[in-house]
Amino acid sequence: MKIVEMRVHSIAIADPPLRSSYGLHAPYALRTILELKSEDGVTGISETHGGEAIAAGFEALRLRIVGRDAYRLAGELMPMIEGKPEGSSLDRSQTYQVPGENPLDASLRLYSAIEIACVDLIGKSVGKPACDILGGRVRDEVLFSAYLFYKHAGGGGVGADARGDEYGEGLTPEAMVKQAEQMIAKYGFRDIKLKAGVLDPEIEIETVRQLRAKFGAGVPLRIDPNCAWSVETSVHVGQSLAKELNGSGYLEDPAAGMDGMAQTREKLLAAGIRTPLASNVAVTSFADIPEAVRIGAVQIVLSDPHYWGGLQQMQHLGKVCRTFGLGLSMHSNTHLGVSLMAMTHAAAATPHLTFACDTHYPWQSEKDEVVAGGRVPIVDGCVRIPEKPGLGVELDYDQLARGRERYAKYPYRKRDDEAEMRKHVDPNWKRILSRW
Amino acid sequence: MKIVEMRVHSIAIADPPLRSSYGLHAPYALRTILELKSEDGVTGISETHGGEAIAAGFEALRLRIVGRDAYRLAGELMPMIEGKPEGSSLDRSQTYQVPGENPLDASLRLYSAIEIACVDLIGKSVGKPACDILGGRVRDEVLFSAYLFYKHAGGGGVGADARGDEYGEGLTPEAMVKQAEQMIAKYGFRDIKLKAGVLDPEIEIETVRQLRAKFGAGVPLRIDPNCAWSVETSVHVGQSLAKELNGSGYLEDPAAGMDGMAQTREKLLAAGIRTPLASNVAVTSFADIPEAVRIGAVQIVLSDPHYWGGLQQMQHLGKVCRTFGLGLSMHSNTHLGVSLMAMTHAAAATPHLTFACDTHYPWQSEKDEVVAGGRVPIVDGCVRIPEKPGLGVELDYDQLARGRERYAKYPYRKRDDEAEMRKHVDPNWKRILSRW
Numbered sequence: 069m070k071i072v073e074m075r076v077h078s079i080a081i082a083d084p085p086l087r088s089s090y091g092l093h094a095p096y097a098l099r100t101i102l103e104l105k106s107e108d109g110v111t112g113i114s115e116t117h118g119g120e121a122i123a124a125g126f127e128a129l130r131l132r133i134v135g136r137d138a139y140r141l142a143g144e145l146m147p148m149i150e151g152k153p154e155g156s157s158l159d160r161s162q163t164y165q166v167p168g169e170n171p172l173d174a175s176l177r178l179y180s181a182i183e184i185a186c187v188d189l190i191g192k193s194v195g196k197p198a199c200d201i202l203g204g205r206v207r208d209e210v211l212f213s214a215y216l217f218y219k220h221a222g223g224g225g226v227g228a229d230a231r232g233d234e235y236g237e238g239l240t241p242e243a244m245v246k247q248a249e250q251m252i253a254k255y256g257f258r259d260i261k262l263k264a265g266v267l268d269p270e271i272e273i274e275t276v277r278q279l280r281a282k283f284g285a286g287v288p289l290r291i292d293p294n295c296a297w298s299v300e301t302s303v304h305v306g307q308s309l310a311k312e313l314n315g316s317g318y319l320e321d322p323a324a325g326m327d328g329m330a331q332t333r334e335k336l337l338a339a340g341i342r343t344p345l346a347s348n349v350a351v352t353s354f355a356d357i358p359e360a361v362r363i364g365a366v367q368i369v370l371s372d373p374h375y376w377g378g379l380q381q382m383q384h385l386g387k388v389c390r391t392f393g394l395g396l397s398m399h400s401n402t403h404l405g406v407s408l409m410a411m412t413h414a415a416a417a418t419p420h421l422t423f424a425c426d427t428h429y430p431w432q433s434e435k436d437e438v439v440a441g442g443r444v445p446i447v448d449g450c451v452r453i454p455e456k457p458g459l460g461v462e463l464d465y466d467q468l469a470r471g472r473e474r475y476a477k478y479p480y481r482k483r484d485d486e487a488e489m490r491k492h493v494d495p496n497w498k499r500i501l502s503r504w
Numbered sequence: 505m506k507i508v509e510m511r512v513h514s515i516a517i518a519d520p521p522l523r524s525s526y527g528l529h530a531p532y533a534l535r536t537i538l539e540l541k542s543e544d545g546v547t548g549i550s551e552t553h554g555g556e557a558i559a560a561g562f563e564a565l566r567l568r569i570v571g572r573d574a575y576r577l578a579g580e581l582m583p584m585i586e587g588k589p590e591g592s593s594l595d596r597s598q599t600y601q602v603p604g605e606n607p608l609d610a611s612l613r614l615y616s617a618i619e620i621a622c623v624d625l626i627g628k629s630v631g632k633p634a635c636d637i638l639g640g641r642v643r644d645e646v647l648f649s650a651y652l653f654y655k656h657a658g659g660g661g662v663g664a665d666a667r668g669d670e671y672g673e674g675l676t677p678e679a680m681v682k683q684a685e686q687m688i689a690k691y692g693f694r695d696i697k698l699k700a701g702v703l704d705p706e707i708e709i710e711t712v713r714q715l716r717a718k719f720g721a722g723v724p725l726r727i728d729p730n731c732a733w734s735v736e737t738s739v740h741v742g743q744s745l746a747k748e749l750n751g752s753g754y755l756e757d758p759a760a761g762m763d764g765m766a767q768t769r770e771k772l773l774a775a776g777i778r779t780p781l782a783s784n785v786a787v788t789s790f791a792d793i794p795e796a797v798r799i800g801a802v803q804i805v806l807s808d809p810h811y812w813g814g815l816q817q818m819q820h821l822g823k824v825c826r827t828f829g830l831g832l833s834m835h836s837n838t839h840l841g842v843s844l845m846a847m848t849h850a851a852a853a854t855p856h857l858t859f860a861c862d863t864h865y866p867w868q869s870e871k872d873e874v875v876a877g878g879r880v881p882i883v884d885g886c887v888r889i890p891e892k893p894g895l896g897v898e899l900d901y902d903q904l905a906r907g908r909e910r911y912a913k914y915p916y917r918k919r920d921d922e923a924e925m926r927k928h929v930d931p932n933w934k935r936i937l938s939r940w
Contacts, residue, residue: 139636143636150826194629200573201575203638204577205579206579354827357827380638383816391793
């Protein structure tokens with residue numbers, strides 16, 4: 069099934085002023101929509117990180133994509149991801165660069181989007197869902213987690229193009245409980261993740277405690293400061309939240325670096341606290357796993373089909389984790405419905421998935437969705453595998469054109485949360501690890 | 505694509521009197537051919553171990569197979585292979601039971617054959633080779649190794665049904681060099697494996713030395729006594745053959761058990777000998793890998809799509825090995841062309857394959873082949889991925905019927921190499937580990 073056309077759409081989508089240890093989300097987040105069209109007129113799609121660099125990356129690959137067989141392209145491009153590991157683990161990690169902006173995993177991100185579009189294309193061509201193309205689903209629906217963010221007032225976008233502020237300002241424990249109530253009422257989530265590393269750790273600890281008080285022990289909780297804490301603070305938080313996180317939740321990337329994670333784990337264990345540590349920062353590629361296992365730095369790997377190599381590599385990762393006794397969950401970036409479906413199919417085709425997946429999806433607006441028919445439904449916290457073939461979604465080309473227009477109109481060309489902090493919150497702000 | 509029919513063919517195929525540490529091959533080896541037919545009349549096939557137990561295993565699964573979608577069956581049956589690991593590593597291993605006869609991996613072997621038949625069915629349905637169904641090939645041809653066996657005179661089969669003795673008796677170093685010359689002349693192999701653990705280790709060492717003298721350093725050599733040696737003997741052989749095996753060859757399963765392997769490795773390293781140890785005995789499942797890595801027992805895993813879980817699990821295994829710095833090669837049992845093609849497609853779709861694969865194929869006869877059009881060609885040591893869809897082979901139903909007739913006519917119902925030794929060589933023979 070020859071690919072006769074490749075289209076790359078750089079789009080901008082409104083994004084609320086969400087906070088993390090990386091800084092502040094800009095009013096527009098950037099995404100790329102990739103289309104691969106076959107000679108028989110079927111189009112496979114995928115969505116990935118946005119901005120200039122990745123779009124240029126696809127262009128550079130055009131001659132290796134157009135004219136090739138969709139069934140064989142992922143195999144032909146395998147050297148892009150099975151080449152020599154580049155740089156040290158720390159260089160590859162997301163410790164110092166926000167996900168999607170590390171040049172060292174650029175080829176992995178390009179490959180991932182191409183592989184996903186090929187699987188979508190094959191699925192649409194044979195009339196089967198993507199998860200059944202790669203070995204067959206092990207579940208019909210995938211559980212996602214409520215993803216709470218400390219945030220400033222505002223719903224994203226600027227001026228007349230601004231979106232409504234559905235959740236309002238969230239900078240106190242009480243506001244975060246309200247945010248969770250609202251999100252759970254709307255989507256039925258059964259797990260809660262708090263993006264932390266933003267306020268004083270005591271406030272963040274109190275936020276988790278209030279969430280537990282509100283939702284009870286039946287709702288697993290996780291907290292993720294993106295390495296904002298020292299080992300000592302990480303241990304302090306782990307100890308303070310032993311009851312709230314242990315059992316069904318986890319502590320995600322508390323401290324920077326593989327060593328920081330390992331030291332945190334060791335000290336927590338010494339204090340009798342078995343809360344597992346999850347990571348999408350210290351461990352971002354297969355090459356990081358042996359060291360993480362050897363020194364006990366990470367107990368749960370946060371996969372992401374966008375930069376682990378697509379759907380099939382996600383399945384491989386599941387097997388690696390199962391083999392070495394690691395848990396598996398899924399990381400998320402700001403995304404639309406195409407990515408949500410790729411994440412859902414990846415999760416549906418990965419037997420060893422041991423936690424609800426993350427998703428930023430509640431933070432995006434219907435107005436920015438590029439999926440035909442509107443936003444993908446999340447019901448009871450789950451996305452169901454649709455009866456439709458491939459990823460189960462098609463593009464709304466009018467909406468896509470609007471996304472491209474926003475991209476052209478606004479100056480954002482890469483993600484820079486630190487610059488946004490300086491612009492809107494504190495002119496002297498710098499990301500500091502560890503801040504607390 | 506609904507499966508509407510399952511057919512299970514137990515067949516017997518002539519097998520020469522090959523020797524190993526397990527004993528002696530019977531005049532007939534047993535195989536099972538599985539057919540899964542879809543509602544649109546396409547038939548997917550696979551080949552696996554033979555005898556009563558596995559045929560009964562397929563029958564027990566009939567209701568879980570017939571009526572199901574070929575795209576989803578492997579996912580639905582995943583609990584068969586991702587259930588709780590059963591028994592200890594030693595129980596699961598092939599240390600004390602010949603491959604194909606361990607009840608603890610029965611469900612894995614059944615699953616594997618079903619998965620392969622489904623991939624063949626899907627490939628045939630969409631007109632694509634099996635290796636391109638599961639993510640896309642990374643090579644168009646797969647290199648196999650000449651597999652030398654010490655053997656008695658005879659070509660397999662009995663009485664009027666006996667096959668010609670192509671290679672003659674092989675019980676001396678000189679005869680083995682001749683066997684290798686003959687096999688290489690016919691198939692163009694570029695690697696040589698010697699099945700050992702049969703004669704005094706000094707004779708086997710001499711055999712390897714004569715092979716090296718004959719074929720030179722450009723032909724990688726490997727030797728496999730199936731655990732017949734003590735750690736001391738293993739180290740002695742490793743030291744004696746340091747020049748012959750190191751670099752491009754390996755020492756396969758010299759000593760019994762994960763500990764025996766680890767001790768052998770440690771002592772060899774202490775003696776400055778870096779010849780890697782390969783295994784299809786100590787490591788036969790994903791569950792064995794962490795310990796093998798931890799104690800350094802195995803440097804090369806010998807995969808086998810027949811009992812590692814089929815084509816997709818082979819790909820997973822490749823990634824696990826790549827991630828943890830292990831090499832990957834492939835184990836073989838007595839087999840026909842359907843298995844050879846499954847092995848070839850598995851290898852073609854597994855990027856991290858670091859050695860030529862094993863195959864018993866030269867030991868079987870055209871007269872027993874069930875593949876339409878006759879035996880699969882091996883040229884320059886390689887099997888090429890055919891242009892045809894699925895595994896690239898169809899069944900010759902007349903030949904299949906002859907295989908069933910032989911199965912009905914002769915009394916063999918499971919592999920028992922020890923019984924054959926007692927019958928034909930030594931009435932008191934018992935497998936002893938370690939024998940030397």
